Amino acid sequence: MSDQKVNSERRTLIMATSVVGGAGVVAAAVPFVASLSPSERAKAAGAPVVADVSQLKPGEKMVVKWQGKPVWVLRRTPEMIASLAKVEEAGKVSDPDSEKSVQPEYAKNKARSIKDEYLVIVGICTHLGCSPSDKLKTGAEEGMAADWQGGFLCPCHGSQFDLAGRVFKAMPAPTNLDVPPYKFLSDTSILIGDDSKEA
Ligand code: FES
Numbered sequence: 001m002s003d004q005k006v007n008s009e010r011r012t013l014i015m016a017t018s019v020v021g022g023a024g025v026v027a028a029a030v031p032f033v034a035s036l037s038p039s040e041r042a043k044a045a046g047a048p049v050v051a052d053v054s055q056l057k058p059g060e061k062m063v064v065k066w067q068g069k070p071v072w073v074l075r076r077t078p079e080m081i082a083s084l085a086k087v088e089e090a091g092k093v094s095d096p097d098s099e100k101s102v103q104p105e106y107a108k109n110k111a112r113s114i115k116d117e118y119l120v121i122v123g124i125c126t127h128l129g130c131s132p133s134d135k136l137k138t139g140a141e142e143g144m145a146a147d148w149q150g151g152f153l154c155p156c157h158g159s160q161f162d163l164a165g166r167v168f169k170a171m172p173a174p175t176n177l178d179v180p181p182y183k184f185l186s187d188t189s190i191l192i193g194d195d196s197k198e199a
Contacts, residue, residue: 048193050185053118061134063123066192070123070131071180073190080163081116083138083149090147093166095176101126101166103179104195112164112179120182120190121165127173130156136163152177 051064051073061074074080088096088110095101098112106114113119123131132152135142142148144160151162160168165177181195 046193048191051120051190051192052188053190054188058117059136061136064192066180069180071192072119072121072123074119074121074136074163076111076117076119076163080136080150081111084110084162084164084166087149087151087162087166092168093162093176094169094171096166098166098176100174101176101178103176104181106195107179110164112166112176114182114184118190119164120179120192122178122180124177125154125156125159125173126167126175126177127154127157127159127171130154132159132161132177135160 046067049064049066049071051062051071053062053073053075056062056073056075058075058077059080061072063070063072065071087093096110098108103112111119112121125132132154135144135148135153136150138150139148140146142150144153149162151160152165153160154173157172159171159173161173161177162168165179167173167176180192182190182192183195185191
């Protein structure tokens with residue numbers, strides 16, 4: 001047998017072993033998933049999640065995953081909150097009162113939130129679903145226009161949003177970023193995905 005043939009057979013054996021090993025991992029995972037009933041699986045995927053904001057400093061943002069989506073919690077500074085009126089006065093946002101956008105009744109206000117200090121929003125662009133990037137600082141520091149008041153920029157087609165997730169005029173995104181259902185369990189704990197009255 002030539003050296004070349006031996007090497008070729010050895011390679012085939014190694015590949016076959018790897019595939020069997022991989023199949024073993026998959027086989028081990030399947031019984032666990034299969035052990036959940038369809039309703040349990042649906043419940044687990046859609047279950048509310050708690051965002052602990054006790055360590056979140058003013059000006060910082062955290063991301064939690066809810067229903068497979070990134071939900072942002074931004075702790076806005078007083079300056080960030082004040083920027084919302086500036087953006088609106090300059091006539092930059094296309095739906096300032098979020099009439100055409102998705103949010104619960106309690107978020108139908110200028111800050112689009114229960115408490116002005118905390119923005120809770122789905123971090124998915126309403127154009128084609130990319131995740132916008134943070135451009136939280138004002139002015140040219142973030143590579144934005146000199147009069148930029150802070151917000152978010154979608155890297156895919158350039159939609160810009162203010163610090164309440166309101167889309168600017170003449171952007172590809174048709175509506176503001178969605179606000180999910182949520183409620184405060186305490187001053188430092190937010191339940192995302194459930195806004196029922198029960199405690
Ligand atoms: S996906 Fe955001 S601008 Fe197109």
